[in-house]
Amino acid sequence: MSYVQTVLITAANRGIGLAWATLFAKRGYEVIGTTRDIANAAELTKVGAKVIELDVANKESIYSLADKLKDQKIDLLINNAGVYNDGNLEQITPEEMIRQFTVNCVGPLFVTKTLLPNLALGKNSRVVNITSRMGSIGDNGSGGYYAYRASKAALNAIAISLKHDIPHPVLQLHPGTVQSKMTNFEGDKTPDEAVACMIKVLDKYEQDPQSLNGKFIHRDGFELEW
Numbered sequence: 001m002s003y004v005q006t007v008l009i010t011a012a013n014r015g016i017g018l019a020w021a022t023l024f025a026k027r028g029y030e031v032i033g034t035t036r037d038i039a040n041a042a043e044l045t046k047v048g049a050k051v052i053e054l055d056v057a058n059k060e061s062i063y064s065l066a067d068k069l070k071d072q073k074i075d076l077l078i079n080n081a082g083v084y085n086d087g088n089l090e091q092i093t094p095e096e097m098i099r100q101f102t103v104n105c106v107g108p109l110f111v112t113k114t115l116l117p118n119l120a121l122g123k124n125s126r127v128v129n130i131t132s133r134m135g136s137i138g139d140n141g142s143g144g145y146y147a148y149r150a151s152k153a154a155l156n157a158i159a160i161s162l163k164h165d166i167p168h169p170v171l172q173l174h175p176g177t178v179q180s181k182m183t184n185f186e187g188d189k190t191p192d193e194a195v196a197c198m199i200k201v202l203d204k205y206e207q208d209p210q211s212l213n214g215k216f217i218h219r220d221g222f223e224l225e226w
Helices: 015-026 042-046 059-063 094-114 116-121 146-165 191-207
Strands: 006-009 030-035 050-053 076-079 126-130 170-174 216-218
Touching (some): 015 030, 015 042, 015 191, 094 146, 146 170
Parallel strands (some): 076 126
């Protein structure tokens, strides 16, 4: 009997997360998708995913994963949950900074930490963080977007530390500007189109995980500046 890989995707009920779930289900993976509200997971359920309630901004919700997924192997973890606000210098508030750091940076770290026992049960397990080119310090040529830029830069820094601290390869993957609720449906690709690009990177990652360990990669396969 062939080995069936298991993928866990956070915020999988819509947008990029749902596109990931749909693609992996078609590939024969066991798909576990999280959502903040099970009532909004009809499309995720339809693709055959196991649906888990998770709020990455709530530490108790994250820690509860240990019980919900006890003895469940995970071969691929995709930290996809994220929030975005385009507030400029005049608009940014401490509360908005904290909100975006909590979801975009702290959440992925503690989801990964909590699921390390599950990743240990998987085969050639790996971690993918959906980050952003806007988290690049070297590529910031326009300013603004303070909370989003800073929170994604922090997520990138966390990935480098995880590269050294856990036995599983960690990849930072930029999806581009995607037509989703986060971007007010403005972007150059639909979620399905963006995921169709990113899966090519992940296929390479699966064949040789160490080759992309600790890398910051554009959906089209080229490396981005930190």
